[in-house]
Amino acid sequence: MTQSKALGPDPLKLYTYMELPIGATAIGIPPERRKTGLWRYMRPSFQEMVPPCLEGCPLGNWIDRFISGVDNKELDKAWWALRLENPFPGVCGRVCYHPCQESCNRKDMDGAISIQAMERYLADHFFDKKSKPLRPRKRQGKKTAVVGSGPAGLSCAYFLALMGYDATVFEAQTEPGGMMGQVIPIYRLPKEVLSRDLENIRAAGVEIRTNTPIGKGLTLSGLQQAGYQALFISVGAPLSRRLDVEGVASDGVYWGVEFLREVNSGRSIGLNGDVVVIGGGNVAIDVALTALRLGAGSVRLASLESRAEMPAHLWEQDDALEEGVSFHNGWAPKRILAENGSVVGIELKSCTSVFDKDGRFAPVYDEAVTKTLKAEAVIMAIGQATDLSFLEGSNIRVDPGETIRVDPETMQTTVTGIFAGGDIIDQPRSVSEAIGSGKRAAIAMDHYLRGDNLRKIVQKGSLARTMREHLGLDGNAVSRSRKTATLDDLNLGYCSSLTPHQPRKLSPVDRVGNFKEIKTVMSLEEVNEEAMRCLSCGVCRMCGNCYLFCPDGAVQLDSSTGRYAIDYDYCKGCGICRNECPAGAIMIEAEGEG
Amino acid sequence: MEKRKMLTGNYAAAHGARLARVEVVPVYPITPQTHIMEKMAAFVESGELDAEFVPVESEHSAMAVAIAAQATGARTFTASSAQGLVYMHENLFVASGLRLPVVMAMVNRTIGPPTTICPDLGDSLDQRDTGWIQIYTESAQEAHDMIIQAYRVGEDERVLLPVGICFEGMIISHYMEPVEILDQEKVDLFLPPYRPEHVILDPDRPMSVHQLVLDDSYYTEYRYQQQVAMEAAKGVIREVDEVFGEAFGRRYGGLISTEMMEDAEVALLTLGSMASTARAVVNQLRKDEGIPIGLVKLRVFRPFPDAELRESLSNLKAVAVLERDVSIGAGGAVYLELAHCLRKRHDSPLLTNYIIGLGGRDVTFEEIKDIALNLFEERDAEVMTNPIRWYQVRGL
Amino acid sequence: MKEINIYGRGGQGAVTAAQILATAAFGEGYWPQTFPKFGGERRGAPVVAYVRIDNEPIVIRTKVYAPDVVVVMDFNLFKMLNPLGDIKPDGTAIINYPDHGEGLPSSIIEEVASLFTVDATKIAHQIYGKTTIPITNVTLLGAYCAAVKDISLESIYEALPDFFPEEKVELNWKAAQMGYKNLRGL
Incomplete structure (x- = not known):
């Protein structure tokens, strides 16, 4: 505690009436001499918790920090x-x-924070700006x-580059980006957005060599011999899972991933009649919406x-x-x-159950119950497959599922120094999961x-999952x-109900027959209001309530860390700081325990 | 049957109000309120007292509710202290002006700054012009008894004035000591129900009160009625003390009580809790040192007992007034009134005034003894030099 | 007249202890008086409550300047003030201290004519369970009865219903008995 500069009487001193300071009574014993810490039964301390959005994010995004950056109008920091x-x-x-929004504590109050829209806002805001x-x-x-330039590979290369390594990415195709560029429809992800992210990755020092497949000529061991001391394999699952049913070889039968890749590469596929899409995943939905945009009369x-x-x-x-x-x-x-080698329809059989009682995929069919749908094209989107021939x-x-076996913590394969991630390993197939595994x-x-x-590091539980932890960039003494x-x-008590902002979408009418991006970016005002709605669950947001409410002035800003700190010489353990912390970032326990 | 129990002054006062069967208890429940209201709330909650407990947002409002309730014919009780009592000031005139015999426990504490929670009589003495009867007590027992007597005094048709029963914060309010709680049946005989005829808010009998008096038609007469009532209260207080004594076997002496005054040459005059220690000093000086000293305890400050005081003090050589209050720029409130009451008489004693015990500073046996001995030494002086003495001020 | 100072920390029940002791004395026919030191009630801060016990009504209304007996409910108090600073030369002190008083600083031992300890915190935990603030007041009253011997343990029992709800009386009676039995003279 800093020395009190306030003038006033000291009750321990027996002043004469002439010596007693006139009028000043407020301070009593100078606070620095009143060691109220001795009164303490309970001991509060700053102890942050994990916000559920972080818990939900597969790639370990620093959500709380970029939200608070937006909230503080410090977009550069965000x-x-x-x-x-x-x-x-x-x-x-x-x-x-x-998934961050799915686990947001605010979800069941008045709607989750639109975290994704905030992330997009930042990316769009800095789109034209050269960021160092x-x-x-x-x-x-x-x-x-790194072998393969999908989200996992580029993520791994990017973080290696951040950590000071030379990172070279070998890509078989002519363009980097993997599924992001080849498969994800452009009405969800415009090409220039991907290009911009790729530009930043290159600016970080990553070298991407396209048209350089690994396998026949250049092998993994060849890379090692060429002086690459650690390898990361992320060639993804670029193929569609095949299904052998009668008539599958007919004209007008397409495979989901390949179909999307064709469309994205600009080759025209004429669809005008009825289209049936087989599959219940996100790729099937992408296929269905793409088919509609290509001119399909109906999509089932x-x-x-x-x-x-x-x-x-x-x-x-x-x-x-x-x-x-x-x-x-x-x-x-x-x-x-x-008919005549061309699709005219598809006969479906009833599926009475998909999963067994343990939740494993084990479909049961009733062959007797069937229905027929007329179709000029059938697009099969029942999953992805890997190609491990290299x-x-x-x-x-x-592993049996045609995926590379890795240690789930370190992503290391059974060969020391070779790591793998993304769709090539057994994990949910999504961009954020892939980025997470690369990191x-x-x-x-x-x-x-x-x-x-x-x-040993894994055993100790000290293997970091984020850059801020790994490089100690948290800047957080808490x-x-x-x-x-x-x-x-x-x-x-400090939170009032606020209507959430969500990104707007083009109306279904405006989407027909074009590949315009469906979702639009939110305004700065909306993004700021979203950031304001964030409850900062378990994370100190420097609101200063602890400092303001502490009756003993025992909470002070520590200039060396920029954080609040408790001076236990004076903290009497009243618990007001804990009660008034909106974020739950202060805990309290009995003195002498814990 | 009376039973004796260990009680604080606060609880003793609350028991008094319970036994008086008060019907409305308006209260501002936050600082500077006392435990009295906590106990009243408990009595109402447990059913021991059939009353309306009305928590309000300020002392000013508490008194407003008390006035309104009493005006409907309900016996009303409230309590306050320090800044709260001062905040009531305006409404205290209303209670008295409307002749509503509200009773309030005034727990004497300092008025800040500097804020303390300690005793000082300044808060109630400051209310001397509001037309309230003010009775000062020296123990939890006296506080208990006087709350009950206060209703009988205030409600007497010769009086019809509100009454404040004053006792010092901490020294009486928080001291726990044996108190005899009076028997309800006997209290009921002593204190009949309140049945007002003068001011009564009754839809069947419309009446206008507290109206504008724009000309000079009767304001002066209205005030003089209050003066007459105050004068009448002197007799009523004495009378009630006697009746109480007959019923419960304890008398306090009316407006003042005296000790060893018959052959005294000098006397200490004080009020409230200091009377206890002063009594012990007087007894000791009489017994061990043969000093002809007596004690006058002022029990009632309004109406001011000038006749009684003149009678007790006139033939003395010197009197020291010890009081835990001061009218800044003059002297102790009691001393000033006493000086006025003994003015211009050839047999008036020399007077000194000791401002002592402010803000709860301990007043010890030795200090009072020192004052008494000093007084005895000065008794034959021509004139008292420097009569107003801030006894405990360091540096004087 | 006997004067007793009971030192505790806000929340431990020092004022209640003083009132129970005075009530028990009253039950035995004495004229007691008890009051707390004037001040705010602040959790954890030093609190002192005074008791006077006499055979006749007590007229003085002043602080206690030289206690005959001092009860210290929490040893941490010695870090904040010296509860034994004004004890009479032939005074008695009862201190809540663990381990049969072993390790008690010699400065304390030398200061007091008649010194006792009781591990009231341990007893409190046994009887009331693990509470944040150890409730040591009634245990120390039991110890007081064993050490000073002017008030009987039974009188404490008789006083308890004035201060605790019915269901807590037996629990506190147990605490008083434990305090009585576990007093250690030094």
Whole structure:
């Protein structure tokens, strides 16, 4: 506590009436001499919790920090925090299925914070601005290689570059980006947005060599011999999973991923009659909406699963329904009907259940119950498949599902120094999951390259999952527990109900027959209001309530950390700071315990 | 049956109000309120007292509710202290002017700044011109008894004035000591129900009160009625003290009480809790040192007992007034009135005034003894030099 | 007249302890008087309550300047003030201290003519469970009865219903008995 400068009498001193300061009475014993800390039964301390959005984010985005940056009108700081953890803010701001919002504590109050729209806003805001690349660490003088330039590979390369490594990405195709460029329809992800994110990744120091497949000529071991000391494999699952039913070879039968890739590459596919899409996932929805844009007369979507069981996200299903796609749930393809080698329809059989009692995929059909849909094209979008032929001759272990086996913490394959991530390993196939695996691998590769004992680090539970933890960039002197903050941990007295802003969408009418981006960007005002709605669950937002309310002036700003700190010489443990902390970032326990 | 119990002054006062069967208890429940109201709330909650407990947003409002309730014919009780009592000031005139015998426990505490929670009589003495009867008590027992007597005094048709029963914060309010709680049946005999005829808000009998008097038609007469009532209160207080004594076996002496005054040459005059320690000093000086000293305890400040005081003090050589209050720029409130009451008489004693115990500063046996001995030494002086003495001020 | 100072920290029940002791004394036919030190009630801050016990009504209304007995409900108080600073030369002190009083600073031992300890915190935890503020007041009253011997333990029992709801009386009686039994003289 700083020395009190206030003038006033000291009750411990027996003044004469002439010596007693006139009029001043307020301070009593100078506060610095009143060691009220001795009164304490309870001990408060700053102890942050994990906000549920962070818990939900597969790539470890620094959500609380970029929201508080927006809230403080410090967009540069928000953008810095975002780029530190995500090389693809433009992409994720559009296509991520935002599990952060699903777990937002505010969801059941008045609606989740539109975190994704905020991320998109930042990416769009800085779209034309040259941002100085982040250089959190000096050059390490070591070479690393990444095979495949999808979100996982580029993520891994980006973070390796941030950590000072030379990162070279080998891409077989002519354009980098993997599924993001080739498959995701441009009405969800315009090409220039991806290009912009790629530009930033290159600016960070990543070298991308396109048209350079790994396998026949240049092999993994060849890369190692060429001095790349750690490798990351992320060739994805670029193929459609095939299904062998009668008539599948007919003209007018397409495969989902390949179909989307054709469309994105600009080759024209003429569709004008009735189209049936088989599949219940997000790719099936992309296929259905793309088919409509290509001129299909009608699009019907048949899936084994009921509406509730469909893996496609609800809002994607809603988009499809809005645009006129009809759903046929509980049906499986029995055979494709063809005349003169061309599709005329499809016969479906009833699927009575999809999963067994343990939740495993085990469809049961009733072959007797069938229906036939007329179709001029059938597009099969029942899943993706990997192509592991390039691994021939290596010791990398492959699992039965045709995925590469990795340690789930370090992403290291069965071969030391070779890591893998993205759709090639067994994890949910999404852009954010892929970016997350690339980042985790980059962190493990850093340890590997520095000669650390990875296994020990994992055993100790000290393997970081984010850049800010790994590089100690949190700038946060506050300790954080692993507990996720719930509504019960917060003081909602400081929160008033506010109508959420959500990104607007083009009306279904305006979407027909074009590939214009469906979702529009929010205004700065809307984004600021969204940031204001954030409850900052479990994370100190420097609101200063603890400082304001502390009756003993025992909460002070520590200039060395820029954070509030409690002076236990004076804290008498009243608990007011804890009660008045809106964010639940202060805990209290009995003195002498914990 | 009376039973004796360990009680604080606050609780003793609350028991008094309960036994008086008060019907409305308006209260501002926050600082500077006392435990009295906490106990009243408990009595109402437990059913021991059938009354309306009305929490309000300020002391000013508490008195407004008390006035309105009393005006409907309900016996009303409230309590306040320090800044709260001062905040009531305006409405105190109304209660008295409308001749409503509200009773209030005035727990004497300092008026800040500097804020303390300690005793000082300044808060109630400051209300001397409001037309309230003011009775000062020296123990929890006296506070208990006087709350009950206050209703009988105030409601007497010769009086019809509100009454404040004053006792010092902490020293009486928080001291716990044996108190005899009076028997309800006997109290009921002593204190009949309140049945007002003069001011009564009754829809069947419309009456206008508290109206504008724009000309000089009767304002002066209205005030003089209050003066007459105050004068009459002197006799009523004595009378009630006697009746109370017969009923409960305890008498306090009316407007003043005296000790060893018969052959005294000098006397201490004080009020409130200081009387206890002063009594012990007088007894000791008489017994051990043979000093002809007596004690006068002022029990009632309004109406001011000038005749009684003249009678007790006239033939003395010197009197020291010890009081826990001061009218800044003059002297102690009691001393000033006493000086006026003993003025211009050839047999008037020399007077000194000791401002002592302000803000709860302890007044010890030794200090009072020192004052008494000093007084005895000065008794034959021509004139008292420097009569107003700030006894405990450091640096004097 | 006997004068007793009971020191505790806000929330521990020092004022209640003084009132129970005075009520118990009253039950035995004495004229007691009790009052707290004037001040705000602040959790954890030092609190002192005074008790006077006499055979006749007590007329003085002043602070206690030289107590015959001092009860210290929380040893942490010694970090804030010296509860034994004004004790009479032949005074008695009863201090809440663990481990049969072993390790008690010699400055305290030398200051008091008649010194007792009782591990009231441990007893409080046994009887009332683990509370944030150890409730040591009634236990120390039991210890007082064993040490000073002017008030009987039974009188404490008789006084308890004035201060606790019916269901807590037996629990506190147990605390008083434990305090009585576990007093250690030094």
